[in-house]
Amino acid sequence: MVNLDLLLQTAEYAAKKHRDQRRKDPEQTPYINHPLGVTRLLTSAGITHLPTLQAALLHDTVEDTDTTVSEVCTVFGLEVATIVKECTDDTTLPKAERKRRQILAAPTVSLEAKRVKLADKLYNLRDLLRTLPLGWTDERKLEYFAWAKKVTDGCQGACPPLEDQLKQLYQEVLGV
Numbered sequence: 001m002v003n004l005d006l007l008l009q010t011a012e013y014a015a016k017k018h019r020d021q022r023r024k025d026p027e028q029t030p031y032i033n034h035p036l037g038v039t040r041l042l043t044s045a046g047i048t049h050l051p052t053l054q055a056a057l058l059h060d061t062v063e064d065t066d067t068t069v070s071e072v073c074t075v076f077g078l079e080v081a082t083i084v085k086e087c088t089d090d091t092t093l094p095k096a097e098r099k100r101r102q103i104l105a106a107p108t109v110s111l112e113a114k115r116v117k118l119a120d121k122l123y124n125l126r127d128l129l130r131t132l133p134l135g136w137t138d139e140r141k142l143e144y145f146a147w148a149k150k151v152t153d154g155c156q157g158a159c160p161p162l163e164d165q166l167k168q169l170y171q172e173v174l175g176v
Ligand SMILES: Nc1nc2c(ncn2[C@@H]2O[C@H](COP(=O)(O)OP(=O)(O)O)[C@@H](OP(=O)(O)OP(=O)(O)O)[C@H]2O)c(=O)[nH]1
Pocket: 022, 023, 024, 025, 034, 060, 063, 095, 120, 123, 124, 125, 127, 128, 132, 133, 144
């Protein structure tokens, strides 16, 4: 049985961290909708492991806010902090290098981090089909799909229900 109090405490913490951020869509959706949606994809896929769900809620806090891995570790423990760290790009690197490293790192991360990565990409791809972020072209959308496939290919076997949904999207959009 999942500890709902701890799960909701984590959601509240993530909401506070992302409170000033919006998604890049024209409606400027509150950013927290993304981590919540990523977590929901995992629960829909049958994942009930609490640290995985907590890490999904927190997965963009270190990359996109003032939060540190050590703070996550102090508040939520090493297991959650480790998964969040595995899902965090080194933002001091140029974007192309970050993207290249995600492809290389995906097969090397833990099962739990692979699951969060699969859900993160699935959410973002569905979001891209719903509406283009401001300033994005169709070409950039297709590039994101092609890159996301390379990352999620490295997470194979971690969560078949999410992989099936991704496979269908890649077939529809990329024809592969
Ligand atoms: N599809 C979509 N994405 C949006 C939107 N608003 C913010 N994003 C975020 O933008 C990132 C994808 O855009 P990129 O151009 O690849 O990355 P950037 O953040 O370095 O600009 C994702 O970050 P991420 O979750 O950290 O994942 P990723 O960088 O590992 O892909 C995604 O969550 C939106 O409205 N639609």
